[in-house]
Amino acid sequence: MLPSSRKRVLAGIAAVAISALALTACSSQRGGDDETDAATDVDSTFVFAASSDPANLDPAFAQDGETFRVSRQIFEGLVGTVPGTADPAPLLAEDWESAPDGMSHTFTLKEGVTFHDGTPFNAEAVCFNFERWYNWTGLAATEALSYYYGKLFRGYVETPDTAVYKSCTPDGDYSVTIELNQPFAGFIPALSLPAFAMQSPSALEEYAADEIGGTAEAPALSEYGQGHPTGTGPFAFEEWSPGEQLTLTYNEDYWGDKGQIDEIIFRVIDDPTARRQALESGSIDGYDLVGPADSAALEEAGYNMVSRPPFTILYLAFNQAVAELQDIKVREALSYAIDKDALISQVLPEGTQKATQFMPDSVNGWNADVTTYEYDPQKAKDLLAEAGYDESNPLTLDFNYPVNVSRPYMPDPEQIFTVLSSQLNEVGVVTNPITDAWNPDYLDKITGTANHGIHLLGWTGDYNDTDNFVGVFFGGESAEWGFNNPELFAALSQARGVSSLDEQTALYEDINEQVAEFIPGVPLAHPAPTLAFAPRVESFPASPVNDEVFNEIVLTE
Incomplete structure (x- = not known):
């Protein structure tokens, strides 16, 4: 049956x-x-x-x-x-x-x-x-x-x-x-x-x-x-x-x-x-x-508008193949430097939800008590100083993003880059913009090579399963993220094989906290396409x- x-x-x-x-x-x-x-x-x-x-x-x-x-x-x-x-x-x-x-x-x-x-x-x-x-x-x-x-x-x-x-x-x-x-x-x-x-x-x-x-x-x-x-x-x-x-x-x-x-x-x-x-x-x-600025005007003009319920994640990823990003203080500093509320209000569509983890709250295992890094530019500066960076020796990172494309989780990459790079620059991080056409150049570079720095990417959930979010991102070594974390890989492997929903829920809540403490990137938002x-x-x-x-x-x- x-x-x-x-x-x-x-x-x-x-x-x-x-x-x-x-x-x-x-x-x-x-x-x-x-x-x-x-x-x-x-x-x-x-x-x-x-x-x-x-x-x-x-x-x-x-x-x-x-x-x-x-x-x-x-x-x-x-x-x-x-x-x-x-x-x-x-x-x-x-x-x-x-x-x-x-x-x-x-x-x-x-x-x-x-x-x-x-x-x-x-x-x-x-x-x-x-x-x-x-x-x-x-x-x-x-x-x-x-x-x-x-x-x-x-x-x-x-x-x-x-x-x-x-x-x-x-x-x-x-x-x-x-x-x-x-x-x-x-x-x-x-x-x-x-x-x-x-x-x-x-x-x-x-x-x-x-x-x-x-x-x-x-x-x-x-x-x-x-x-x-x-x-x-x-x-x-x-x-x-x-x-x-x-x-x-x-x-x-x-x-x-x-x-x-x-x-x-x-x-x-x-x-x-x-x-x-x-x-x-x-x-x-x-x-x-549809761009946020266009939705209201089109609806007023008589066009029919449909907003999908958010089942997306937009994130800023840290490629740990880059030496500077192997320092968790640096990754923590970058997290505190990001003002998600400002990003959402300035460039993301109406109905977008702020993200605290790499999946929406409708998916099993979302953790209401997960560690978060709320916007705190002074804390970001202090952590960068502890990591050895200051005005005379600023942290300099390549920032990859795609051009001439819109994705459900990333309606305007150029605008998103502009906001985020400005926020990073405010805490002393120098960003080198590197752009590529979406298909095939950007995806191939990000998912197939180590030749990138921090970068914009995201995901539209394919089906209702936690493994389709955190398992896809962090289930094993990946060119995109550039890290090897056997403990996290093992936890995800165990969770995907558990048939009891209650048992899975507890395992994935723990995994989301483990990801939050490891800081592979910044989960930014759940846009509503x-x-x-x-x-x-x-x-x-x-x-x-x-x-x-x-x-x-x-x-x-």
């Missing part, structure tokens, strides 16, 4: 979604009756402004929101999410049963589903995908590419001692059992990630999906990843002109409701002002990551984890 979620339901999120988001769709599943399939007299082309190109059309080799937005239209996983929340729900798996020890999970699959190339979705296809991920080697098995698999499944065929995955066995055509080498309490909700979507085995093989060239710093996309993504979703790939737009068309063989949209165009507009102007001119139907739509968009399936599939959009003209 379908298990209940391990996590408490995001009741607060759901309540906000129901009461405040007038545009949120109410359908509880993607398939169902045919009411939305009825012909309606609307423009069936929907144009959405993306802030950047997708990094890769193969979601297994991606980790960014723009890639996943496109992927959710093309691909589906075994598990989806309950609308308005981050909790797991059936998708390509109609239900599942997990063993009491969490070491095996049996899925009953939806029947009659085909991939876009006409091949069947069945148990063999599921096992092909799981075996594909596990058997990656070389460049494919690096953090720069298979980020999510490496973080959550902890190992590949060449590192079986650490790997979570053990085997996949078909039990007929429409039942499959996944066995694990070690408990992973977040296994079921993790499968809702686009990185673990089901892809056509035939297309993956035909277009050499795993033949990745280049280097970890500059990987070259496979033929599949450039132009042949093949899933089971409501929309199929049509064409991609990088830097301009990507086009999807409706999958006539889709198993679920059609909806009103026959064609989606993701138009790349990296400048926030240009996105707003495109909406006002009528050349697009909607866009994400806002979308804007043309008046013809009556309903949009807003999701705290961006699980928004466009066949659920309702149009009036």
Whole structure:
């Protein structure tokens, strides 16, 4: 039978979604009756402004929101999410049963589903995908590419001692059992990630999906990843002109409701002002990551606004590969130098919440009594002096941030940098700004190399599990953070394998305190991302984890 979620339901999120988001769709599943399939007299082309190109059309080799937005239209996983929340729900798996020890999970699959190339979705296809991920080697098995698999499944065929995955066995055509080498309490909700979507085995093989060239710093996309993504979703790939737009068309063989949209165009507009102007001119139907200054004006002008409930974290990270940042007094000083309230009021959207730890308070294990470093510039100066820095010998740090991009947790990186660097300068820290384009340069530099200093990054939660926040950030050695903390790594490894929610809660509360005392960075805020739509968009399936599939959009003209 379908298990209940391990996590408490995001009741607060759901309540906000129901009461405040007038545009949120109410359908509880993607398939169902045919009411939305009825012909309606609307423009069936929907144009959405993306802030950047997708990094890769193969979601297994991606980790960014723009890639996943496109992927959710093309691909589906075994598990989806309950609308308005981050909790797991059936998708390509109609239900599942997990063993009491969490070491095996049996899925009953939806029947009659085909991939876009006409091949069947069945148990063999599921096992092909799981075996594909596990058997990656070389460049494919690096953090720069298979980020999510490496973080959550902890190992590949060449590192079986650490790997979570053990085997996949078909039990007929429409039942499959996944066995694990070690408990992973977040296994079921993790499968809702686009990185673990089901892809056509035939297309993956035909277009050499795993033949990745280049280097970890500059990987070259496979033929599949450039132009042949093949899933089971409501929309199929049509064409991609990088830097301009990507086009999807409706999958006539889709198993679920059609909806009103026959064609989606993701138009790349990296400048926030240009996105707003495109909406006002009528050349697009909607866009994400609306700037705080634009929201009120657009709403007053009659555009439909949707704010997602905050399920994000924006942080300033300290790369401890930099010698100066290995001194905890320096990290503590930098923490006291940051005025989070000023940052939020000056440049972050309405509804943003101040962060005290690296996950929002709706996630299990959030610690109300965690150690905090409230804004205290004099204390920051005193700590820097204790560490050996003063006006004659100032602490000088590279400050990396991306340009020409907006993220749900970071709507305007340039403005955020300006505020934070000014606050650091006030306590005597000299910052050298270093900028890179978001995709692929910035992400590759931050997550794949040690060549960076303090830097801006963040996260939109993928599903309701504590490990998806602190476990992803601090579960093992990472090029982003540059530290080795075996005690923290071991604590996170233990917590992710505990099946009892009560036991997990206490463990994660302790872990959040451990992180706070170690000071790997400054958790800044939980921004509330806002979308804007043309008046013809009556309903949009807003999701705290961006699980928004466009066949659920309702149009009036």
